[in-house]
Amino acid sequence: MIEFYHVYKQYVKSQFALSDVSFSIEKGEFLFLTGASGAGKTTLLKLIFKEELPGKGQILIDSENTNLIPQKKLFKLRRKLGIVFQDFKLLNNRTIYENIAVPLLVRGIRRPTIDSSVNDALALVGLTHRKHYIPAHVSGGEQQRVAIARAIVANPKILLADEPTGNLDTELSIEIFKLFERINANGITVLIATHDDHLMQLFPRRVLKLDKGKLISH
Amino acid sequence: MNLIKSTFTNAFKNIFRNKLINFLSFGIIAFTLLIFGIFNYLTYSLDVFIGDFSRNIEAIFYLKDDARQPEIENLITELEENLLVKKVTFKSKNQAEIDFSRRFPELEYALSEFKDSPSPFPASLEVTFRQENNIDIKISTLIKEVEKLSIIEGKEVNLDWAKQVTNIKKFISVVGFFLSLILIFISSFIIFNVIKLNIFFRKDEINIFRLVGAQDWYIRFPFIIEGALLGFVGSVVAGILLFAALKLFPAYAAFMFNIVKGMIDFEDIPFNIFIRLILLGTGIGLVSSFLSLRQHLKPSND
Ligand SMILES: Nc1ncnc2c1ncn2[C@@H]1O[C@H](COP(=O)(O)OP(=O)(O)OP(=O)(O)O)[C@@H](O)[C@H]1O
Ligand SMILES: [Mg+2]
Numbered sequence: 174m175i176e177f178y179h180v181y182k183q184y185v186k187s188q189f190a191l192s193d194v195s196f197s198i199e200k201g202e203f204l205f206l207t208g209a210s211g212a213g214k215t216t217l218l219k220l221i222f223k224e225e226l227p228g229k230g231q232i233l234i235d236s237e238n239t240n241l242i243p244q245k246k247l248f249k250l251r252r253k254l255g256i257v258f259q260d261f262k263l264l265n266n267r268t269i270y271e272n273i274a275v276p277l278l279v280r281g282i283r284r285p286t287i288d289s290s291v292n293d294a295l296a297l298v299g300l301t302h303r304k305h306y307i308p309a310h311v312s313g314g315e316q317q318r319v320a321i322a323r324a325i326v327a328n329p330k331i332l333l334a335d336e337p338t339g340n341l342d343t344e345l346s347i348e349i350f351k352l353f354e355r356i357n358a359n360g361i362t363v364l365i366a367t368h369d370d371h372l373m374q375l376f377p378r379r380v381l382k383l384d385k386g387k388l389i390s391h
Numbered sequence: 392m393n394l395i396k397s398t399f400t401n402a403f404k405n406i407f408r409n410k411l412i413n414f415l416s417f418g419i420i421a422f423t424l425l426i427f428g429i430f431n432y433l434t435y436s437l438d439v440f441i442g443d444f445s446r447n448i449e450a451i452f453y454l455k456d457d458a459r460q461p462e463i464e465n466l467i468t469e470l471e472e473n474l475l476v477k478k479v480t481f482k483s484k485n486q487a488e489i490d491f492s493r494r495f496p497e498l499e500y501a502l503s504e505f506k507d508s509p510s511p512f513p514a515s516l517e518v519t520f521r522q523e524n525n526i527d528i529k530i531s532t533l534i535k536e537v538e539k540l541s542i543i544e545g546k547e548v549n550l551d552w553a554k555q556v557t558n559i560k561k562f563i564s565v566v567g568f569f570l571s572l573i574l575i576f577i578s579s580f581i582i583f584n585v586i587k588l589n590i591f592f593r594k595d596e597i598n599i600f601r602l603v604g605a606q607d608w609y610i611r612f613p614f615i616i617e618g619a620l621l622g623f624v625g626s627v628v629a630g631i632l633l634f635a636a637l638k639l640f641p642a643y644a645a646f647m648f649n650i651v652k653g654m655i656d657f658e659d660i661p662f663n664i665f666i667r668l669i670l671l672g673t674g675i676g677l678v679s680s681f682l683s684l685r686q687h688l689k690p691s692n693d
Contacts, residue, residue: 222602245607252604262599279605323603 174200174331174362175221180230182216182386190216192386194230198364200330203357205373206366208383214366215259217383218333221364222254223247235330252280255329257337259366261320263308269319270295270304276327294322297352313340321349331362338369350376399616412588413621416581420625421632423574424672428633430567431664437560448520450534451547453513458542463516466540470518475530478519487512513544575675578625582618582679583686589614590687597688611684618680619673626672630665 175198182191191213198204206214219225220232223239232239235253242250255276263272273294277287295301298318308316317340324332332353338346350372357363367373373380382390454463463481470479482490491512518537520530538546590597597610 224602248601248604248606251602256602258602262595262602264596264599266596275600276603279600279603279609327604 174198174202174235175364176231176233177217177220178231178233180220180232181228182213182220182225183228184216189386191220191227191383194383194386194388196381196388196391198362200362201357201360202379203354203363204365204379204381206364206381206383207368207370207373209368211385212383213386214383215335216386218256218335218364218366221331221333222251222256252327253330255324255327255332255361257317257320257324257332257334259335259339261308261316263316263319263323265307265309268305268307269300269311272308272319273323273326276323280327290326291322294326297325298322299348314342314345317341318349321352325356329361331364332356334363334365336366336368338367338372343371346372347375412585416585416621417625417628419581420578420622420672420675421628423571423578424626424629424668425632425636426574427567427571427671428629428664428668429636430563430571431667432633432637432661434560434564434567435661435664437556437563440556448530449549450518450520450537452516452518452537453544453546454515455542455544456513458514462542466537466542467516470516470537473533475520475533476518477521480517482515482517484512484514487515575671578622578675579679579682582621582676583683585621586614586618586680586683587687589617590683611688614684614688615677615680618676618683620676622672622674622676622679623669625676626669629672630668633664633668 177194177196180191180194181189183189194217206217208214216225220227220239221234223242227240234250237250239250264275267275270291273291274287277290282290291304292301295304298321300315300318300322303311303315308319311319317337321334321337324334334353337353338349341349346369353363353365354376380390381388467479467481470476488511534546534548537543600610
């Protein structure tokens with residue numbers, strides 16, 4: 174489902190954010206991406222949804238080489254993915270409900286369908302009572318759960334989550350991981366970037382470990 | 392359908408979100424189009440005027456009060472036999488007075504002051520010339536010859552009039568054209584920058600939309616609609632103002648300057664002008680927002 178072949182990424186000269194990274198993730202897998210701060214986790218995820226381009230190497234998503242996807246077709250790749258961004262990327266000129274509806278809106282889905290999907294997603298992350306708030310008026314943990322709801326609302330093939338529990342306490346983090354497990358049980362491939370060792374022990378799964386841009390275990 | 396509906400709603404919302412900028416631009420666009428409309432109307436009505444005037448070349452020869460009947464009749468026959476002449480009509484002093492009061496009933500009171508004295512209007516010969524051939528020069532020569540006759544007091548030829556009005560019209564069209572051009576440029580510039588600002592304001596939103604799978608057109612469309620809407624609403628406002636101006640100005644002028652109302656009534660305002668206004672306004676909006684998008688909304692990966 175996700176394949177990296179000798180992928181290099183450089184933001185500045187003489188420093189590789191990713192260096193010769195190769196791995197392969199099967200459809201329906203649930204795995205973690207870990208490593209110290211600055212190891213390159215976010216960079217690796219950005220390469221998957223083509224917000225960044227690799228300096229060298231090939232990336233295949235659902236058997237499609239991302240290097241060969243033209244600008245006009247990029248939306249097709251993005252629609253296969255649900256992404257929880259490290260910085261959430263929520264819109265404060267919209268309510269939480271509207272934020273979660275955005276991926277469905279841009280797909281041209283009809284209102285009644287949007288309504289039921291958004292309400293389901295809200296219930297899954299336990300935010301039904303906050304749906305008319307704007308993101309700026311709820312806690313960091315609640316914003317994080319809005320980001321998660323938006324990532325899963327459109328039934329992606331692959332869920333990418335960048336530190337999805339960074340702002341949550343252990344109890345809520347476990348709830349969220351259980352939610353990811355349930356999503357994964359529906360056949361969705363789940364890749365979670367985290368450096369929470371405790372959680373990874375509670376959910377023993379395959380781990381991709383980055384160190385200074387190099388993949389040291391996979 | 393849902394997609395298009397939500398796009399339109401968003402465009403509306405955005406116009407109201409940036410109230411000040413947008414209403415300022417509405418104002419300038421409306422003003423531009425109003426100027427365009429006024430010049431359009433002026434050239435149109437002058438065209439109608441010239442058309443009425445120069446369908447035939449006509450000359451009116453005013454006769455001296457002491458001109459004798461046989462002399463007049465001689466001249467009429469002579470003119471009627473001339474190949475250049477189509478028709479000769481004699482208008483007596485009385486007839487002239489009746490015609491005048493029929494045309495300007497408001498001025499009846501002025502005439503009544505002359506009631507006891509002889510009519511103030513001279514008798515005249517109205518001559519209509521044939522215009523099949525290009526014989527303006529021959530007609531001019533004939534008119535000059537007739538004018539020299541001793542029984543003729545003076546003359547009026549519509550040819551001169553038509554030429555003058557044509558010149559005025561040309562001048563107005565040129566001024567109108569360049570003024571419109573400048574104003575259209577200013578309007579485009581404003582819409583271009585309003586869209587640029589809106590793109591800037593919504594940068595994060597655009598980025599998020601792209602990340603969650605929005606197509607390019609879904610992101611561009613609201614801005615295009617916004618530009619078109621700015622132009623459209625501006626032109627509708629301009630149309631209403633133009634209509635009001637053309638309807639109210641004659642009444643105002645009549646009231647303020649004691650001018651006979653009928654003389655400056657704008658009879659029919661051609662519907663065409665409004666269509667042109669709206670097309671132009673919407674067009675300016677569409678094109679400028681399109682150009683602005685091309686300039687300021689580059690595909691992602693930047
Ligand atoms: N846009 C950028 N321009 C320049 N350097 C960058 C950019 N983004 C990331 N980097 C650098 O690339 C390296 C990897 O960054 P990345 O954000 O992928 O790390 P990370 O593993 O996600 O860290 P964290 O756990 O803190 O989120 C870091 O050294 C970072 O400074
Ligand atoms: Mg990161």
